[in-house]
Amino acid sequence: MTEEPVEKTDCPCLPGALIPFDQWKAPETSVRRSLKDAFRHALAQIRAGVAPEAGAFESLDSLPELSRSKLQTLAPQPDYPKLAGALLRSLEDARSDGNAYQNVTFLVAAPFSGIRSALGFFPELEPAKIGVHGPWSVIVPPENLLVDDQGAREWWGRQDLSTPWVIPELADFWLRHLSGLALIRELLRRVAAGGLGPGVIGCSSWCWQFWSAYFQDVHFAPLTPEPLDAAGIGAWFEFHASQAGQRTVIVRMTDDGHYVLPMAEQGEGKKRKHSRYLRDLASAARGNPGVALAIWQRSLRARPEEEAQSEDPGQGVAESTKVTRFWVVPFDQLGLPIVPQTQGDNIGLVLHALLLHDGLNASSLALVTGIPEGELSFILARLARSELIEQQAAGEGWMVTALGYPSIRRHLDSWGFPVDML
Amino acid sequence: MSDLGIKEAFSAITSVALLEALVVVLIGTALTIVIQKLLPKIAGKLGGKPRFYVLASVPLLRLVIIVVTIIVVVPILVDPSFENMIAIFGALALALGFAFKDYANSLIAGVVTLYEMPYRPGDWIEVDGQYGEVRSIGTRAAEIVTPDDTVVVIPHSKLWNSLIANGNDGTDNLMCVAEFNLEPHHDVSRVMSLLRDVAFTCPQTRTFRPVLVVVSNNPWGMCYRLKAYPVELKDQFHFISELTARGASALSVEGIRFVSAPVAGIR
Numbered sequence: 168m169t170e171e172p173v174e175k176t177d178c179p180c181l182p183g184a185l186i187p188f189d190q191w192k193a194p195e196t197s198v199r200r201s202l203k204d205a206f207r208h209a210l211a212q213i214r215a216g217v218a219p220e221a222g223a224f225e226s227l228d229s230l231p232e233l234s235r236s237k238l239q240t241l242a243p244q245p246d247y248p249k250l251a252g253a254l255l256r257s258l259e260d261a262r263s264d265g266n267a268y269q270n271v272t273f274l275v276a277a278p279f280s281g282i283r284s285a286l287g288f289f290p291e292l293e294p295a296k297i298g299v300h301g302p303w304s305v306i307v308p309p310e311n312l313l314v315d316d317q318g319a320r321e322w323w324g325r326q327d328l329s330t331p332w333v334i335p336e337l338a339d340f341w342l343r344h345l346s347g348l349a350l351i352r353e354l355l356r357r358v359a360a361g362g363l364g365p366g367v368i369g370c371s372s373w374c375w376q377f378w379s380a381y382f383q384d385v386h387f388a389p390l391t392p393e394p395l396d397a398a399g400i401g402a403w404f405e406f407h408a409s410q411a412g413q414r415t416v417i418v419r420m421t422d423d424g425h426y427v428l429p430m431a432e433q434g435e436g437k438k439r440k441h442s443r444y445l446r447d448l449a450s451a452a453r454g455n456p457g458v459a460l461a462i463w464q465r466s467l468r469a470r471p472e473e474e475a476q477s478e479d480p481g482q483g484v485a486e487s488t489k490v491t492r493f494w495v496v497p498f499d500q501l502g503l504p505i506v507p508q509t510q511g512d513n514i515g516l517v518l519h520a521l522l523l524h525d526g527l528n529a530s531s532l533a534l535v536t537g538i539p540e541g542e543l544s545f546i547l548a549r550l551a552r553s554e555l556i557e558q559q560a561a562g563e564g565w566m567v568t569a570l571g572y573p574s575i576r577r578h579l580d581s582w583g584f585p586v587d588m589l
Numbered sequence: 590m591s592d593l594g595i596k597e598a599f600s601a602i603t604s605v606a607l608l609e610a611l612v613v614v615l616i617g618t619a620l621t622i623v624i625q626k627l628l629p630k631i632a633g634k635l636g637g638k639p640r641f642y643v644l645a646s647v648p649l650l651r652l653v654i655i656v657v658t659i660i661v662v663v664p665i666l667v668d669p670s671f672e673n674m675i676a677i678f679g680a681l682a683l684a685l686g687f688a689f690k691d692y693a694n695s696l697i698a699g700v701v702t703l704y705e706m707p708y709r710p711g712d713w714i715e716v717d718g719q720y721g722e723v724r725s726i727g728t729r730a731a732e733i734v735t736p737d738d739t740v741v742v743i744p745h746s747k748l749w750n751s752l753i754a755n756g757n758d759g760t761d762n763l764m765c766v767a768e769f770n771l772e773p774h775h776d777v778s779r780v781m782s783l784l785r786d787v788a789f790t791c792p793q794t795r796t797f798r799p800v801l802v803v804v805s806n807n808p809w810g811m812c813y814r815l816k817a818y819p820v821e822l823k824d825q826f827h828f829i830s831e832l833t834a835r836g837a838s839a840l841s842v843e844g845i846r847f848v849s850a851p852v853a854g855i856r
Contacts, residue, residue, distance in 0.1 A: 209635065209639065343789075343790050343792065344790055345783075345786055345787065345790050345835070345839055347790070348786060348789075348790070376796070376797070377789075377796055380789075380796040380797055381789055381796070508634065512793075512820065512821055512824065515820070516792050516793075519792070520792065535790075535792065536792050537792060537831075581635075581639070582820065582821065583761050583795065583820045583821060584795075584820055585795055585796045585797045
């Protein structure tokens with residue numbers, strides 16, 4: 168396997184490129200931000216049981232938030248079909264460069280990176296984008312994941328893995344239970360043995376952490392999206408906010424009026440004071456586009472604080488009516504969701520299980536954590552109140568929220584749970 | 590010099606100096622008490638490594654306070670000339686050497702403990718058959734709390750002549766072992782694989798640490814030892830219970846039986 172990163176794509180719907188998993192590095196962060204985060208986290212732990220626990224998250228500023236429709240225009244979700252096409256091109260480049268493992272490529276990504284949704288669109292790709300392989304088929308997990316080795320062999324035997332196939336999320340194929348490992352174990356055995364048709368397996372970085380520990384001697388050379396740095400995040404946000412360059416977008420901080428977007432300097436030697444917001448955002452989100460987008464959406468405001476507005480008078484005179492102007496709340500005033508600090512480790516067990524399986528329903532959660540369903544419902548309600556988890560639909564599975572993810576990851580890491588590498 | 594110069598050394602002591610020294614000692618004592626009470630409480634709320642750092646800082650801070658208090662108090666009471674110092678420390682050494690030999694032994698061992706760190710607050714240690722978590726390290730002795738919530742006071746002087754086993758050695762990694770004594774005549778590799786899965790599927794297991802299954806052949810049957818690391822050190826006994834219960838359940842499904850008590854008793 169070569170260690171060169173795959174060529175960077177210029178598609179704005181896929182910021183960053185695919186790189187070998189072991190080359191992933193978190194975006195650089197400032198010492199100031201690291202110390203601030205560590206201090207805040209320690210303080211939150213110490214305050215547990217002393218200060219009354221906050222319920223739902225509450226923003227620490229009183230500035231008006233943007234409407235849902237405005238948010239959809241300025242900071243929309245990624246275009247997953249386009250992302251799927253871009254991913255496929257990157258994967259084919261990886262294969263031609265020798266960065267992919269045999270015919271089957273593992274695509275490991277942190278939750279909310281959008282890979283799962285994009286891989287779901289593989290069968291809908293236009294034939295021209297598919298290359299020589301033919302149409303892709305999505306492998307859907309069975310209803311019952313608790314099967315023995317024989318059952319797993321039979322189930323995989325019924326799947327057509329000779330023509331192009333894709334698994335959007337490997338975490339859907341297992342439960343952390345003695346009878347819930349057989350399906351993935353059998354699949355990985357088949358992949359390691361070779362002889363399968365072209366396949367792409369998307370896998371949450373948490374699920375990958377478990378299985379790479381379980382199969383220590385197997386090396387599948389997975390690929391992963393390159394983490395977004397401040398410049399990448401800025402370019403991505405600017406592309407969407409400016410409606411693909413049709414409008415000029417100006418984003419400034421609500422507190423000091425420093426510029427966030429556009430990132431480019433003004434012409435005629437004018438110098439703008441740029442904020443460190445994007446750098447802090449890249450670091451807080453660990454280069455994860457989904458998390459960065461969620462924080463970005465939560466940060467946007469319709470108007471600034473008075474002093475920030477009055478600063479820099481005459482700035483808008485030369486700007487045309489096609490300028491979209493909005494504002495961003497600093498991190499310190501945002502008040503992102505934090506994990507309730509308790510002496511018991513059941514909250515940690517639940518959050519860890521949700522990340523390992525990329526979402527679970529209550530009965531499966533009870534099965535893998537060993538927490539009785541009655542007690543579990545209290546924990547789930549508490550976590551949902553804190554905006555750390557949400558239900559996909561009424562009666563359906565629970566998932567960690569993108570906004571709560573940074574806090575959850577830090578909590579699990581500090582309490583000694585196995586955490587992902589991304 | 591019949592009194593070793595002690596009388597001269599203390600001749601300058603006045604009631605004001607005594608009062609000053611007393612205030613300094615009281616401040617030092619109060620600071621020590623606050624640190625000894627507050628920091629373990631804070632540590633109890635922190636997880637992972639920060640907890641150990643905070644706990645380990647308690648005896649160090651106390652030592653610093655003691656040293657600083659001595660440095661401040663001595664010049665208040667006596668003129669810190671070379672002769673006076675020789676006289677005071679000589680007398681002190683004499684007194685300790687005869688009257689408080691064992692106490693001094695423990696004090697010195699306590700200082701060595703802070704330097705060599707054979708155990709720190711938060712460590713799980715075993716000394717002379719007593720296993721427990723180090724709750725505090727005092728000047729003379731360490732206190733451990735056993736799993737049955739009994740406090741055992743261990744003089745630091747044990748450091749010189751006892752074997753001290755430290756389960757986690759200042760880290761948050763502590764290997765736990767669940768033992769299974771099974772009747773022979775079964776598929777050994779199948780049981781090893783099954784027990785490995787038991788550890789991997791236990792939600793309290795640190796999967797990034799090694800999970801090992803070792804087996805030995807004994808006169809009464811096969812002895813399997815499942816070794817894994819729990820997420821939280823304080824949950825080690827719960828973790829071992831979980832491994833044992835889950836393992837027993839899985840083995841029962843496979844039709845593999847434990848050896849009966851009378852046979853295991855001859856071990």
